[in-house]
Each structure stands twice: as C-alpha cells, then as structure tokens.
Amino acid sequence: MKETRLYLLMLLPAVVALLMVVVLPLTALGYISLLNWDLRRPGITFAGSGNYIRMLSDPDLLNSLRVTAWFVVGAISLQVALALVLAEILVALRRTQTLIRTLILLPMVIPPLVAGIIWRILLEPRAGLVNHFLDFVGLRHAWLADPNTALGAVVLTDVWQWTPLILLLLLARYAVIPTSIYDAAAVDGATGWTRFYFITLPLVRPVLMAAVVLRMIDAIREFAKIFIMTGGGPGVSTETLNMYVYRVAFTYGNLGYAAALGVFLFAIVLSLTLALTSVQKRFEVL
Amino acid sequence: MVSRRIATVGITLLLLVFFLLPVYHLATMSLKTQADTFASPPVWLFSPTTEHYDGLLAGRFPRYMWNSFVVSVANVALTLALGAPAAFALARARVRGRKVILFAILATRMMPPISLALPVFVVFLYGGLLDTRLGLVLIFLSFNLPLTVWLLHGFFSEVPDELLDAARIDGASVLRAFFNVAVPYVASGIVAVTILAWIYSWNEFTFTLILTRRDAITATVALGQLFTFETVAWGRIAAGGSLTMFPVMLLAVIGRRYFVRGLTGGGLTE
Numbered sequence A: 001m002k003e004t005r006l007y008l009l010m011l012l013p014a015v016v017a018l019l020m021v022v023v024l025p026l027t028a029l030g031y032i033s034l035l036n037w038d039l040r041r042p043g044i045t046f047a048g049s050g051n052y053i054r055m056l057s058d059p060d061l062l063n064s065l066r067v068t069a070w071f072v073v074g075a076i077s078l079q080v081a082l083a084l085v086l087a088e089i090l091v092a093l094r095r096t097q098t099l100i101r102t103l104i105l106l107p108m109v110i111p112p113l114v115a116g117i118i119w120r121i122l123l124e125p126r127a128g129l130v131n132h133f134l135d136f137v138g139l140r141h142a143w144l145a146d147p148n149t150a151l152g153a154v155v156l157t158d159v160w161q162w163t164p165l166i167l168l169l170l171l172a173r174y175a176v177i178p179t180s181i182y183d184a185a186a187v188d189g190a191t192g193w194t195r196f197y198f199i200t201l202p203l204v205r206p207v208l209m210a211a212v213v214l215r216m217i218d219a220i221r222e223f224a225k226i227f228i229m230t231g232g233g234p235g236v237s238t239e240t241l242n243m244y245v246y247r248v249a250f251t252y253g254n255l256g257y258a259a260a261l262g263v264f265l266f267a268i269v270l271s272l273t274l275a276l277t278s279v280q281k282r283f284e285v286l
Numbered sequence B: 001m002v003s004r005r006i007a008t009v010g011i012t013l014l015l016l017v018f019f020l021l022p023v024y025h026l027a028t029m030s031l032k033t034q035a036d037t038f039a040s041p042p043v044w045l046f047s048p049t050t051e052h053y054d055g056l057l058a059g060r061f062p063r064y065m066w067n068s069f070v071v072s073v074a075n076v077a078l079t080l081a082l083g084a085p086a087a088f089a090l091a092r093a094r095v096r097g098r099k100v101i102l103f104a105i106l107a108t109r110m111m112p113p114i115s116l117a118l119p120v121f122v123v124f125l126y127g128g129l130l131d132t133r134l135g136l137v138l139i140f141l142s143f144n145l146p147l148t149v150w151l152l153h154g155f156f157s158e159v160p161d162e163l164l165d166a167a168r169i170d171g172a173s174v175l176r177a178f179f180n181v182a183v184p185y186v187a188s189g190i191v192a193v194t195i196l197a198w199i200y201s202w203n204e205f206t207f208t209l210i211l212t213r214r215d216a217i218t219a220t221v222a223l224g225q226l227f228t229f230e231t232v233a234w235g236r237i238a239a240g241g242s243l244t245m246f247p248v249m250l251l252a253v254i255g256r257r258y259f260v261r262g263l264t265g266g267g268l269t270e
Helices: A002-032 A050-056 A059-090 A095-103 A105-109 A112-122 A129-137 A150-175 A179-187 A192-221 A224-229 A241-251 A255-283 B002-029 B051-058 B061-092 B098-109 B113-127 B133-139 B141-157 B161-169 B174-185 B187-203 B206-211 B219-228 B234-254 B256-263
Strands: A035-037 A044-046
Touching: A002 A035, A002 A255, A002 B061, A002 B098, A002 B113, A002 B133, A002 B141, A002 B174, A035 A050, A035 A255, A050 A255, A059 A150, A059 A192, A059 A241, A059 B002, A095 A105, A095 A150, A095 B002, A105 A150, A105 B002, A105 B234, A112 A150, A112 A224, A112 B002, A112 B219, A112 B234, A150 A192, A150 A224, A150 B002, A179 A192, A192 A241, A192 A255, A224 A241, A224 B219, A241 A255, A241 B113, A255 B098, A255 B113, B002 B234, B051 B061, B051 B234, B061 B098, B061 B133, B061 B141, B061 B174, B061 B187, B061 B219, B061 B234, B098 B141, B113 B133, B113 B141, B113 B206, B133 B141, B133 B206, B141 B187, B161 B174, B174 B187, B187 B234, B206 B219, B219 B234, B234 B256
Parallel strands: none
Antiparallel strands: A035 A044
16 A cells, blocks of 8 residues: 555656646636637636637638648648558668668658758749759749648648658568568469558558557647748648637737637547547557 | 669669758758859859858857757756656556556647647746746646656566566665666666657747747747848858757667657557
C-alpha cells in the first residue's frame, strides 16, 4: 500500500502540470466560447450558444473547412503514394540505405517555419529556383500569389517535409518482413504489381494506417508553414481552420467567436485521436 | 538487371536532390551576395560573403536565439523532472485506470496549439506572463510533457522486474529503485527523449507567436518578422534560417535511431 502511494506521488506533479497547461486552458476555452468578447468593443456579455449558432452560417468557416480538407487529403495522399514508390526502390539498396535514411531525416527535423521559408524562396517569382527550372517548359508562375496554385504550393512543402517520415516507417517495416515470404510468392509466380498488392501492402497496412491518422492530426494543426508562405491568402484560398481561428482571435480580436471555433477544432482533433487508438488497437501497433 | 540497377540509382539521386537541394539552397543563399542570389541563371559557384551574418548578428537576432536556447533547455529540464517519475509510476504501478491515464496523455499531445493558445493568451495577459520566457517554458510543457511521459513509459516498461525486485530486497525503496536501477537502465532512452523534446521546443512557432511581443521572442518568430519589411532581405532571412536549422539538423543526425519513434508519439516504432 505504501508503495502504491509512492507511485501516486511520483505521478502527481506531472498530472497537476498537465491539468494546469492543458485541461484548465481548454475549460477556459469552452467558457470563453460562451461569451460575447470582442477586443474592439467595450464590455463582455454572456452569449450562450450565440457563437456556435453563428458558426452554422459562416461562409469563411465553410471555406476554411474546404481548404483544410484539400490540404490534409492532398498532402497525405501524395506523401503515402510517394513513400510507397520510394520504399519499393530503396528497399533494394543495401549499404547506401542507411546513409539515405539519415539524409532524408533533414527535412522533417528542421522547424516547419524554416521549411516554409525555404519553399517561399524556391517559389519566388523572379529568382526562385523552381521557376528557373520551369522556364525550360515555359511554366514560370507566381505560385504563391495565385489563389489557384497557392494551396498546391503549400501542399508541396508539406509533402517535402513529411514524406520522409512515412518512408522511414515503411522501410523499417520492410526490414522485418521475412524474405521467405517473397521467395514463396516468387515460386507461385507473383511479381511486380501482384507481389506489391497481395503481399507487401497487407503487411505494411497497419503501420501505414497509423501513420496516416497521425499525419492527419499533424496536418490539421499545421500553422507555421501556411503562416509564413501565404498567411492564409491570397484572399482566403489557403486559410485552414487553424489559420481562421488565428485570424478571428488575433487579427479581429473576437475572442468569443474564435474560442467557439477553437472548440470545434479541438473536437475534430480529439475524434481523430480516438480513431488513432482504435486503429492501433486493431492492428496491434502500440 | 543492369537497366533496373541504373533506374534505381537514378531515382535515388533524384530523391536526394528533391529532399536535400532545398536545404542546401538556403544554406548557400546565406553566403551569397544580393547580386548572386538574384542572378539568372542561378550561380552554383560563387565567392562567399559573410555580410548577411554580420548584419544579422549585429542586430537583435542573437538575443532571440539565446531566448530559444534558454527556453528550450529550461523546458526540457522541467519536462524530464516532472515526466520521468510519472512515466516510471505508470509503467510499474498496478493501479486501475492506468490505460485511461495513458490515453488522456496521448490525447493531450494531440491538442491543437491554437485552441490552447487563445485561453492561455488571456491568462498570461492578466497574469503578467505575456512576453516572458517563463511563460513559454511553462506552456511548452503542454506538448513536451505528454510526449516524454508516453515515450519514457515505454522504456521503463522494458526494465526487467527481477532487477527492480532485487533492488528492493536490498532494502531500497521505490524511489531508490527508480534512481539507482531504472534510470540508469533506460539512460539511452532518456537521452533520446531529451533530444526530441529539445527539438520540439526549439522549433516551436505558434505559441511563441501569440504569447510574445518583443522581449521573449525566439528565433523562429524573429525569422517570421524579417518578412514584414518593405523589401524582403532574402540573404539575411537565409542566414537566420540557416542558424536556426543547423543545431537541430546536427542533433537529429546524432540521435537518428530514436528520431522516428519520437516523431510518431511513440505509437509506432522504427
């Protein structure tokens, strides 16, 4: 019994700290969402469900959800596709694989803000390297200034930064697949696509599923890259829900409404986290 | 077979160019003159200049990098002090509700920073913590503490029961078993978590942007501010970006083996 109490004492400081920096702020967020609190206007009044009702008919919110969906789905499907292709190729390499695995770590460890800066520089209309290469095919373009291409440019940056993560997870999984499985398949005549579809894919699916949900949570929370590359613009063409909350709260100063949006964002991420744990339980990745 | 080999090598090279050239480009841009930066076609061989670093280091940027350093080191120290005992308790204690606590901790890790930053901004505003390094050290716990508890809990679970039991037969208490047996046993894990948590602190942007104004600004937010001038000083931005990313890249290469495990919240292992 004394032992259990000691364990609880060891746990207590961390739990108190998390209550202070996470649970308490979230409770406050919920409370603020019930207020009419606009820094541009004097006074704070009780709004009840007013802020939530406003969300139902907010075109900017609808736009931000659309942008978020495109960003998340676009970035992650490209990352998965690219990682699967690259893993198929890299798995054949022996000695150089370790070196490559170390080198491709670099994009994903640098601050997302710096990743955004790098690609803003590369995509710069006048002297950007990307436009220099595209000149050969006559495609020079101000990618970040065009509402039709800005989101694609941000997706590209996210693909650049996070494909290595999925690739490394796949390679790690490949490494523990016994070669005898492939040998047996070869005897049965399975090669190329058949081999990939019927053998490799089922074997890496658990890792892939968990990685996808995890990347979804991260992509929804992405802020620095979009902030530095486009600031949500041009117009609202790259404004994800995350960016929209920021604009309402800190550009407009409408804390009450921003808090309601923040609660909504929190709910989305929480349900994805629940999905993640169920995925991991089902596939026993944890 | 030969053509397949050539294709493999070719694609591997393309892959390296795609993932590494951008980083290389930023680093070299910080050493190019304005004329070389805007030269068309791009200049690959150039005589380096340190003018951008000189300009950057003469201003307030060193102070902001120092803020990044102080905040990240203090935050990681606090995170470990709070997180390591908690992780040990969660790994060893046979109490009901352990699974629930672990899930709550994982869920905490996934919180969108903006949802937290809004109420915290209000609290800091009235509590005098706005634009202080202490405020950042505390709020960075919101992502690093769950990460640390989650990862270390995994490591502590791997300590053999016999070792801990033997320590206790010798008359050592739970605390002694923790300090004398468990911590040394998972030392490499603790190093890995330290590196990872430090990188997260160093790279942080959202909280810092919202919760600082002038004095407590860190390197990442200072970099963002370089864009607000009329003419964008690309060379200086590249120099600042290089200074900010270099320490992280170094640490990541050193701690490579642990990195993927940490990035995925410990849910997936490499």
